[in-house]
């Protein structure tokens with residue numbers, strides 16, 4: 001059997017304008033199942049706009065942006081949990097909004113909570129959780145819809161280094177298990193390289209993709225890959241492209 005590598009996200013010559021602000025121009029981008037694509041770029045270059053277009057929250061000003069699936073997961077930098085709901089009821093929220101019957105919802109939530117390693121914390125409220133646990137809850141909530149396309153807007157940016165590395169490993173494990181198409185925004189080139197099958201570099205505003213790098217390391221990824229000269233060399237090349245595009 002050959003692996004399913006269907007294109008789930010397809011941007012062609014996408015541009016985006018907000019009044020006088022040209023946010024994006026000439027963006028061509030495809031993400032297929034089994035690909036994890038990260039986008040790095042200077043602040044304000046339109047990365048979040050790119051993700052909002054992919055999720056359908058924003059309409060393009062020019063070009064076309066199409067998604068081949070309605071099953072889209074979206075994780076923001078903020079975990080966006082409801083303070084008065086337990087972990088379990090927060091995780092069930094999206095399925096609830098999609099009118100998934102109660103028993104099915106509970107089963108999906110339990111499976112997602114298990115996948116992100118929060119079993120035992122189902123009854124906790126968000127304020128009783130660490131930042132990393134809140135982000136896991138947010139991930140689990142998206143997982144209940146079994147997304148084919150998973151969008152991440154700098155989800156680990158506010159976490160400490162150790163928690164961030166641990167969540168990177170957990171996300172990689174999920175990616176290998178669930179075989180979704182991932183689009184990940186980050187300010188960290190090392191995080192982009194570690195997580196991705198491909199890294200794209202955006203220029204300053206109006207943002208456009210100025211370089212792309214295939215990441216040659218095997219999945220599942222060995223955490224020690226981060227300490228190899230090959231890893232450091234690729235991070236160096238991408239950082240260089242980022243500086244060039246920034247001028």
Ligand SMILES: Nc1ncnc2c1ncn2[C@@H]1O[C@H](COP(=O)(O)OP(=O)(O)OP(=O)(O)O)[C@@H](O)[C@H]1O
Nearest residue numbers: 018021023041042043044045046047048049050205
């Ligand atoms: N709804 C909006 N209305 C007006 N301008 C907007 C809107 N959304 C984004 N912009 C502008 O578009 C540009 C790109 O914004 P965006 O948030 O996509 O950048 P970003 O690369 O994600 O930034 P950062 O890395 O700082 O989070 C910015 O100049 C921003 O002010």
